[in-house]
Amino acid sequence: xxxxxxxxxxxxxxxxxxxxxxxxxxxxxxxxxxxxxxxxxxxxxxxxxxxxxxxxxxxxxxxxxxxxxxxxxxxxxxxxxxxxxxxxxxxxxxxxxxxxxxxxxxxxxxxxxxxx
Numbered sequence: 001x002x003x004x005x006x007x008x009x010x011x012x013x014x015x016x017x018x019x020x021x022x023x024x025x026x027x028x029x030x031x032x033x034x035x036x037x038x039x040x041x042x043x044x045x046x047x048x049x050x051x052x053x054x055x056x057x058x059x060x061x062x063x064x065x066x067x068x069x070x071x072x073x074x075x076x077x078x079x080x081x082x083x084x085x086x087x088x089x090x091x092x093x094x095x096x097x098x099x100x101x102x103x104x105x106x107x108x109x110x111x112x113x114x115x116x
Contacts, residue, residue: 025050034064053077 020032032045046060054077065073 022050027051032061034068036068 022030028050029047030050031047034043034045035041036043043064045064048057048060052060054075057077058073058075061075062073065071
């Protein structure tokens with residue numbers, strides 16, 4: 001009698017994430033350049049406004065993903081706030097016992113007449 005074994009595979013699908021940071025956006029436009037991973041040919045996105053919304057950005061790049069991978073994409077715009085100002089350095093605290101004579105704060109030293 002032959003033994004039959006079965007194996008079950010459940011692949012976990014991990015989606016690729018691409019982060020694009022547009023620094024110092026002005027009122028201009030730009031294009032993204034994509035390189036085909038197999039043929040190494042380049043293609044370009046539609047023009048994208050520097051301050052585009054997530055929907056506008058998606059519309060400019062979605063054609064590439066549909067043609068190359070047959071998939072749709074999700075785009076989220078993350079607001080970038082200016083960095084918080086660095087706190088002012090605190091002034092240095094005066095040293096302890098500054099201005100007091102050594103050994104004389106508690107009555108010790110010269111002038112003690114006990115036992116003389």
